[in-house]
Amino acid sequence: MAYETRLASLMSYQKGRVDVIDDDPKNYAFSNIFEVASLAKPFEQVAVAKNFEYVLEAVRAEGTSGWRAAAHDQSALVLDGQVEFTFKTLAEGHPLPDGGSGGVPEEAAGTLVGRVVARRGPLTLLPAGRAYRLASPAPAVVLIQTVAGPDTQFRWAEICQTA
Amino acid sequence: MTVTGATPHGEVHEPNEFGYQSFSLGEFHFSRDEYFAYVRWPTGHHVMSADAFLRALQRDVAWEFFYGIVNFDGVVGTVNHYGTVDLFAGRYNDAYRRAELDHVENIETPVIKDTFAAILSDWTNEGFDPFASPEETGSAFGPKNGDNDAAITRHRVTARRMVSLPGDEPLRDDDNGHPVNRMFADVDQDEPEVYAEPGFEAEVGSFNLFAYLSRSPVTWNPSVVSVCRESLYCPTTEEYILPIIHGNDRAEWFVQLSDEITWDVEDRDTGRKRAKVVMKAGDVAAMPSDIRHQGYSPKRSMLLVWENASLKIPQLISSGKFPTQPVEF
Numbered sequence: 001m002a003y004e005t006r007l008a009s010l011m012s013y014q015k016g017r018v019d020v021i022d023d024d025p026k027n028y029a030f031s032n033i034f035e036v037a038s039l040a041k042p043f044e045q046v047a048v049a050k051n052f053e054y055v056l057e058a059v060r061a062e063g064t065s066g067w068r069a070a071a072h073d074q075s076a077l078v079l080d081g082q083v084e085f086t087f088k089t090l091a092e093g094h095p096l097p098d099g100g101s102g103g104v105p106e107e108a109a110g111t112l113v114g115r116v117v118a119r120r121g122p123l124t125l126l127p128a129g130r131a132y133r134l135a136s137p138a139p140a141v142v143l144i145q146t147v148a149g150p151d152t153q154f155r156w157a158e159i160c161q162t163a
Numbered sequence: 164m165t166v167t168g169a170t171p172h173g174e175v176h177e178p179n180e181f182g183y184q185s186f187s188l189g190e191f192h193f194s195r196d197e198y199f200a201y202v203r204w205p206t207g208h209h210v211m212s213a214d215a216f217l218r219a220l221q222r223d224v225a226w227e228f229f230y231g232i233v234n235f236d237g238v239v240g241t242v243n244h245y246g247t248v249d250l251f252a253g254r255y256n257d258a259y260r261r262a263e264l265d266h267v268e269n270i271e272t273p274v275i276k277d278t279f280a281a282i283l284s285d286w287t288n289e290g291f292d293p294f295a296s297p298e299e300t301g302s303a304f305g306p307k308n309g310d311n312d313a314a315i316t317r318h319r320v321t322a323r324r325m326v327s328l329p330g331d332e333p334l335r336d337d338d339n340g341h342p343v344n345r346m347f348a349d350v351d352q353d354e355p356e357v358y359a360e361p362g363f364e365a366e367v368g369s370f371n372l373f374a375y376l377s378r379s380p381v382t383w384n385p386s387v388v389s390v391c392r393e394s395l396y397c398p399t400t401e402e403y404i405l406p407i408i409h410g411n412d413r414a415e416w417f418v419q420l421s422d423e424i425t426w427d428v429e430d431r432d433t434g435r436k437r438a439k440v441v442m443k444a445g446d447v448a449a450m451p452s453d454i455r456h457q458g459y460s461p462k463r464s465m466l467l468v469w470e471n472a473s474l475k476i477p478q479l480i481s482s483g484k485f486p487t488q489p490v491e492f
């Protein structure tokens with residue numbers, strides 16, 4: 001028998017839901033990454049999951065992002081489209097937030113460290129202390145594993161099932 | 164085997180007429196016959212299908228008692244205190260609690276781990292793999308017939324930084340015994356393009372997570388593939404039913420990467436039904452820290468389980484300093 005693996009995309013996703021028996025659906029913070037990305041501006045970092053200081057951010061990658069960097073490792077999972085990641089050295093002493101990523105001015109991004117081109121499925125390391133940027137000619141969707149930072153957007157009431 | 168110590172110890176007893184050893188852990192006693200596993204304690208006794216019991220026991224052993232509560236079913240299970248483990252019967256079952264028939268023993272982790280591993284080894288017959296989906300393995304039933312120690316002592320993937328980086332957990336391929344699963348034959352196997360400047364090879368890394376998961380030989384076995392401080396990505400491939408009912412001591416999050424899982428959610432302490440959560444590709448949901456959950460996956464699916472491994476969390480939540488749901492709005 002041939003099986004079809006159902007993946008989703010910005011153009012084609014279906015949402016499940018919380019069917020309450022005796023509960024409040026808000027306890028589950030139920031959302032869909034593709035729906036969040038379809039409503040987001042390019043490169044907004046919208047939290048879709050939070051566990052104490054840690055978050056998962058849904059990002060709509062479209063065009064070329066600014067340079068960013070974090071003091072800790074992060075990961076980026078491409079869920080739709082194709083994304084090119086470029087990594088550069090970071091100017092010595094450039095301040096970084098305690099947690100999460102911060103913007104890096106062009107002049108603080110130094111020499112090339114490497115590049116990754118990822119289509120749907122790859123998990124890419126965003127290494128601590130390096131500048132990185134994302135580029136995608138068409139809308140793509142990326143899930144970032146990180147710590148809540150200065151640019152993390154929280155909009156639970158807009159993205160989550162409430163009833 | 165006798166393990167001595169200040170806390171309850173484990174003992175193994177001679178094989179019965181079906182060829183299976185029985186085991187004691189403190190005042191708990193475990194035995195099996197052709198079809199069933201039996202658990203006795205001073206105020207009660209319980210029976211489970213040997214098949215279901217071994218699938219649950221396999222997870223508890225491989226995960227080193229995991230986070231919080233591993234319920235084998237609505238009666239028997241373990242609570243991880245990260246150094247010691249509660250072995251319980253009826254502790255999280257309203258009827259047993261009201262009748263005061265529940266029983267708990269707190270056991271040093273190495274003691275219960277050794278005895279559980281010994282039960283798993285003795286009771287698992289040749290041809291039965293408790294980690295495999297039911298369609299992909301033989302029967303757990305019948306009299307004692309060989310063993311399957313290679314399957315039950317599999318290496319558990321725990322990346323230090325990320326799978327595929329130099330010196331970290333390797334990728335899976337046909338040559339290292341990881342063919343693509345029959346239900347993921349259509350998953351794209353192309354790896355991303357990775358260019359590292361000389362000297363930066365250890366930091367520039369990317370791998371096809373979907374292809375990696377399509378080659379997982381096991382089900383319901385979250386394994387660490389990437390680390391951000393104490394935030395762990397623990398993806399897993401799911402088919403049929405989660406063999407345990409997981410009771411949370413902290414919130415955990417699910418990101419459904421492919422296909423569909425239905426979660427049955429109950430109150431953690433009483434088993435009262437709370438919700439059904441249906442998750443499709445792209446859906447994200449929290450499992451709050453006062454529930455227990457069991458998943459049903461009709462086709463093999465990819466699930467990203469996201470954990471916060473901080474040791475300070477259970478205390479913060481049980482003391483009421485942090486709410487049971489991870490976000491408030």
Ligand SMILES: [Fe+2]
Nearest residue numbers: 409415450456
């Ligand atoms: Fe769980």
